[in-house]
Amino acid sequence: xxAVPILDRAEAEARCLAAWRDAPGLWxxxxxxxxxxxxxxxVCTTMALLFMAGVLALDMRxxxxxxxxxxxxxxxxxxxxxxxxxxxxxxxxxxxxxAMAMWLVPLMLGQRNxxxxxxxxxxxxxxxxGVLMLWVPHALNVTPDLGWFQYPPLSGPGYAPGHRTDVWxxxxxxxxxxxLSVSVNTAVTILRMRPLGMTLAKMPLFxxxxxxASVMTILALPAVMLVTSMLIADRLVATHFFDxxxxxxxxxxxxxxxxxxxxxxxxxFVPALGFVAQIVETFSRRRVFGYIPVVLSLLTIAVLAFGLxxxxxxxxxxxxxxxxxxxxxxxxxxxxTGLQIYCWIATLWGGRPRLTTPLLWVxxxxxxxxxxxxxxxxxxxxxxxxxxTDTYFIVAHLHYVLIGGAxxxxxxxxxxxxxxATGRLLSERWGKVSFWLVFGGFNLGFFPMHFLGLMGMPRRxxxxxxxxxxxxxxxxxxxxxxxxxxxxxxxxxxxCFSFKRxxxxxxxxxxASTLEWACASPPPPYNFTHSPVVDSLTPLWPxxxxxxxxxxxxxxxxxxxxxxxxxxxxxxxxxxxxxxxWPLVSALAVSATFVGSIFTPWALVWGTLPVAAALTAxxxxxxxxxxxxxxxxxxxx
Amino acid sequence: xxxxxxxxxYKRGLLTLAAGLLSGCAGQQSVLSPASDQARTLSWLGLLMxxxxxxxxxxxxxxxxLALRRRxxxxxxxxxxxxxxxxxxxxxxxxxxxxxxxAVLVVLAGASFVTDRILATPRGPxxxxxxxxxxxxxxxxxxxxxxxxxxxxTANELHLPLDRPARIELTSADVIHSFxxxxxxxxxxxxxxxANVLAVTPRKLGWLRGQCAEFCGLExxxxxxxxxxxxxxxFQAWLxxxxxxxxxxxxxxxxxxxxxxxxxxxxxxGTRAKxxxxxxxxxxxxxxxxxxxxxxxxxGGLMGWITQPQALKPGAEMPASGLDPERTKALVAYLEAxx
Numbered sequence: 001x002x003a004v005p006i007l008d009r010a011e012a013e014a015r016c017l018a019a020w021r022d023a024p025g026l027w028x029x030x031x032x033x034x035x036x037x038x039x040x041x042x043v044c045t046t047m048a049l050l051f052m053a054g055v056l057a058l059d060m061r062x063x064x065x066x067x068x069x070x071x072x073x074x075x076x077x078x079x080x081x082x083x084x085x086x087x088x089x090x091x092x093x094x095x096x097x098x099a100m101a102m103w104l105v106p107l108m109l110g111q112r113n114x115x116x117x118x119x120x121x122x123x124x125x126x127x128x129x130g131v132l133m134l135w136v137p138h139a140l141n142v143t144p145d146l147g148w149f150q151y152p153p154l155s156g157p158g159y160a161p162g163h164r165t166d167v168w169x170x171x172x173x174x175x176x177x178x179x180l181s182v183s184v185n186t187a188v189t190i191l192r193m194r195p196l197g198m199t200l201a202k203m204p205l206f207x208x209x210x211x212x213a214s215v216m217t218i219l220a221l222p223a224v225m226l227v228t229s230m231l232i233a234d235r236l237v238a239t240h241f242f243d244x245x246x247x248x249x250x251x252x253x254x255x256x257x258x259x260x261x262x263x264x265x266x267x268x269f270v271p272a273l274g275f276v277a278q279i280v281e282t283f284s285r286r287r288v289f290g291y292i293p294v295v296l297s298l299l300t301i302a303v304l305a306f307g308l309x310x311x312x313x314x315x316x317x318x319x320x321x322x323x324x325x326x327x328x329x330x331x332x333x334x335x336x337t338g339l340q341i342y343c344w345i346a347t348l349w350g351g352r353p354r355l356t357t358p359l360l361w362v363x364x365x366x367x368x369x370x371x372x373x374x375x376x377x378x379x380x381x382x383x384x385x386x387x388x389t390d391t392y393f394i395v396a397h398l399h400y401v402l403i404g405g406a407x408x409x410x411x412x413x414x415x416x417x418x419x420x421a422t423g424r425l426l427s428e429r430w431g432k433v434s435f436w437l438v439f440g441g442f443n444l445g446f447f448p449m450h451f452l453g454l455m456g457m458p459r460r461x462x463x464x465x466x467x468x469x470x471x472x473x474x475x476x477x478x479x480x481x482x483x484x485x486x487x488x489x490x491x492x493x494x495x496c497f498s499f500k501r502x503x504x505x506x507x508x509x510x511x512a513s514t515l516e517w518a519c520a521s522p523p524p525p526y527n528f529t530h531s532p533v534v535d536s537l538t539p540l541w542p543x544x545x546x547x548x549x550x551x552x553x554x555x556x557x558x559x560x561x562x563x564x565x566x567x568x569x570x571x572x573x574x575x576x577x578x579x580x581x582w583p584l585v586s587a588l589a590v591s592a593t594f595v596g597s598i599f600t601p602w603a604l605v606w607g608t609l610p611v612a613a614a615l616t617a618x619x620x621x622x623x624x625x626x627x628x629x630x631x632x633x634x635x636x637x
Numbered sequence: 638x639x640x641x642x643x644x645x646x647y648k649r650g651l652l653t654l655a656a657g658l659l660s661g662c663a664g665q666q667s668v669l670s671p672a673s674d675q676a677r678t679l680s681w682l683g684l685l686m687x688x689x690x691x692x693x694x695x696x697x698x699x700x701x702x703l704a705l706r707r708r709x710x711x712x713x714x715x716x717x718x719x720x721x722x723x724x725x726x727x728x729x730x731x732x733x734x735x736x737x738x739x740a741v742l743v744v745l746a747g748a749s750f751v752t753d754r755i756l757a758t759p760r761g762p763x764x765x766x767x768x769x770x771x772x773x774x775x776x777x778x779x780x781x782x783x784x785x786x787x788x789x790x791t792a793n794e795l796h797l798p799l800d801r802p803a804r805i806e807l808t809s810a811d812v813i814h815s816f817x818x819x820x821x822x823x824x825x826x827x828x829x830x831x832a833n834v835l836a837v838t839p840r841k842l843g844w845l846r847g848q849c850a851e852f853c854g855l856e857x858x859x860x861x862x863x864x865x866x867x868x869x870x871x872f873q874a875w876l877x878x879x880x881x882x883x884x885x886x887x888x889x890x891x892x893x894x895x896x897x898x899x900x901x902x903x904x905x906x907g908t909r910a911k912x913x914x915x916x917x918x919x920x921x922x923x924x925x926x927x928x929x930x931x932x933x934x935x936x937g938g939l940m941g942w943i944t945q946p947q948a949l950k951p952g953a954e955m956p957a958s959g960l961d962p963e964r965t966k967a968l969v970a971y972l973e974a975x976x
Contacts, residue, residue: 075855075951154852244829250813286713286718287717289724317831327750328746331742335738335742338734345697345704346704346727346730349704352713370697371694374693377686378687381749382749384682384752387679389824390817455669456666456668461857463858464858
């Protein structure tokens with residue numbers, strides 16, 4: 001037995017880097033399993049799509065700003081709102097939240113990578129397949145044109161010939177496979193890879209939020225994959241699930257769709273609550289008020305969210321008792337949400353707030369989201385909803401919830417973690433300018449839509465007559481949207497400029513309390529040389545002289561620490577997967593199967609062969625022994 | 638006196654302004670100008686919920702503002718923990734807030750429940766039966782003939798008698814539509830293979846406007862209809878007139894309908910035109926609008942619709958007639974006589 005040599009820090013870092021570095025160039029790009037690189041790709045793709053969806057939105061607002069406008073015809077407008085909604089819901093909001101989790105969760109856990117690194121890579125390539133599935137056909141004029149939820153029989157074979165609907169349905173299959181991959185990964189990482197000492201009761205709220213959102217994703221997404229697959233089957237092999245003439249039921253589609261669709265809103269919103277928790281804590285310079293109420297309310301939201309999908313369907317003509325039940329359930333969710341709002345305000349009240357850009361976004365979130373929450377309470381009422389649903393009141397409501405409730409915290413999160421990701425600070429001045437433009441423009445543009453709805457303007461109409469009196473408020477909506485998009489462009493310009501020229505940030509510019517701020521900015525490929533040990537909710541408060549760590553993880557092999565679910569006791573060291581091309585090949589094989597199944601059912605049969613071959617190569621066991629096994633067998637390294 | 642005249646003018650100006658603002662919100666298709674018991678009940682519920690939500694919002698914003706104002710701040714330990722009297726108040730505040738939110742939700746859910754029950758039990762004389770069927774992109778409307786008791790059809794214009802409940806049975810012939818006349822009631826979907834029933838009791842004379850509220854394909858935006866609430870006597874006269882066969886004199890126009898393409902899709906009762914795909918034309922000229930309110934019913938409107946329907950409502954089932962101007966004129970002359 002030789003004495004364990006005390007490692008020099010620089011030497012440890014060099015050895016970890018050698019083990020975790022990607023191959024250079026294109027090969028490294030295609031094979032990487034670094035959660036930060038993959039998450040960065042995800043975020044950049046979603047932001048490009050956010051921009052395109054925003055341009056579509058401006059185009060639609062221009063079309064509606066003048067009665068009888070001929071900028072777009074009916075077909076053009078129907079395609080625009082379908083692309084806008086499908087892109088925002090399936091390709092931007094959900095993936096961007098998952099990407100933030102993919103980037104942050106290992107860092108916040110002091111881990112070197114996620115539980116299943118190759119699954120991350122597979123997830124991104126599949127997601128990219130979904131993006132191309134929607135936008136390449138758009139370039140070929142096979143754009144879906146029936147909205148982001150395509151109710152049969154309108155979307156059935158009788159009324160939607162051609163492949164527009166198939167494109168939409170298959171895009172969903174792609175994105176849901178991708179989302180399930182990330183969610184499983186996130187949930188397992190949070191449950192089994194927490195650092196020593198980070199029991200469930202000492203887990204930062206962001207991790208709680210991501211755990212809840214991941215489990216919700218795993219439970220909700222199969223419903224939409226099922227329903228779109230049934231729709232594809234109706235169209236491809238005439239199964240008649242949704243054909244009333246042949247004994248099918250059109251309302252079944254709506255039930256299955258919204259059984260996914262309502263939790264989906266919370267799958268987007270709950271991660272945003274996680275951002276809010278971290279930002280409020282850091283910039284109030286105190287612990288979040290009411291940790292336990294916040295965790296309990298997150299769990300309550302997760303349960304209730306699955307019990308209120310029918311409030312999207314009150315106008316279907318339901319039995320009164322059923323409608324009343326869903327009214328009560330929908331209103332009940334305002335209680336946990338209201339508790340959280342109270343906790344954020346109380347944290348600010350009892351803290352020492354610093355009005356930085358990330359906190360401004362959170363304040364904007366509270367001021368905006370609460371409007372969406374309250375209009376949600378109004379639409380939860382089954383009778384009142386009959387006047388409000390499918391009008392501009394709902395358009396206002398859903399944008400207040402999704403933009404105010406999810407995108408504002410997301411923008412705050414971008415500002416907050418930008419220094420960690422890039423090593424540079426954003427300009428505070430331009431950050432504030434972009435905040436006020438987006439916040440002001442959004443409220444100017446979308447608040448009047450509540451009144452448009454009350455004035456009888458339905459959703460999804462491409463034009464209206466002058467006599468309806470809807471023009472003035474539509475012009476205001478256009479003006480507000482232009483201002484908000486302008487603010488968004490300033491935000492992006494600020495990020496691009498600061499990425500090149502921003503002041504260096506150092507590891508912890510905000511004096512924040514969680515573990516991701518303990519590693520370098522930007523984090524090296526291995527994140528941490530050693531796994532940290534945690535003894536409180538705020539491990540970096542006060543800043544430790546030396547961060548306590550456990551040793552024993554290999555510095556020369558890709559290894560991660562696996563701990564127990566509740567107490568985070570060390571269980572074993574696990575070899576972490578190396579870079580591989582097979583996730584990409586598997587994603588290509590899956591994509592070929594999905595695309596082919598639009599045209600022929602045989603694609604599902606023949607498609608399994610390349611998928612099976614790629615997965616076999618992916619999981620081919622290697623004969624190299626792990627360092628631990630080598631020691632056990634007494635073999636020399 | 639000049640001064641008082643100014644004041645009167647000023648007051649009048651204010652009144653006009655207020656009326657203008659209100660009428661801006663209160664068109665023929667507005668939730669804010671209810672014309673039936675049901676719509677009024679719903680508007681009261683909406684007002685109650687709107688006011689409560691507004692007050693809660695103001696409360697949240699005031700609390701947020703107070704939380705951020707400049708003032709002495711509590712001491713915070715290096716580990717981020719806070720203790721002291723403020724923390725105690727915040728703890729108690731959490732309980733109060735939770736109880737307050739729960740109480741408000743109980744009130745709102747209760748109000749919603751009661752409203753739902755009131756809507757489900759309309760009172761008054763025996764209801765009038767009406768059937769409305771949604772079709773891409775127009776409304777087939779049927780009443781029972783007061784003479785024969787058979788269903789007689791019209792399209793895109795719903796007539797209802799004042800103060801008598803109407804039982805409107807809704808279904809669809811193709812995809813899902815939604816029947817929405819904000820002045821009468823909330824919307825209710827028209828679903829193929831199902832029948833929904835909407836009960837309304839109109840309380841105000843005059844015209845209302847309705848529109849399809851569930852996306853139903855290409856021309857969803859151009860699927861509207863007129864509603865006329867009239868006195869029972871007027872309504873009976875209107876219904877008797879609608880039940881009667883066409884009263885226009887036969888001529889070259891009728892020959893075109895019977896022998897040309899029109900009769901394949903349209904019915905003119907009392908003639909050989911018995912098509913079922915399109916709207917019943919028996920009393921076309923008694924209506925206000927054409928093609929589910931795409932056009933007003935006028936000479937120009939009819940000429941345009943017959944010659945160029947695909948330019949006015951692309952995708953509609955109505956094909957261009959392909960008739961020369963002379964025959965088109967004859968056809969329109971006949972249609973205009975279908976009072």
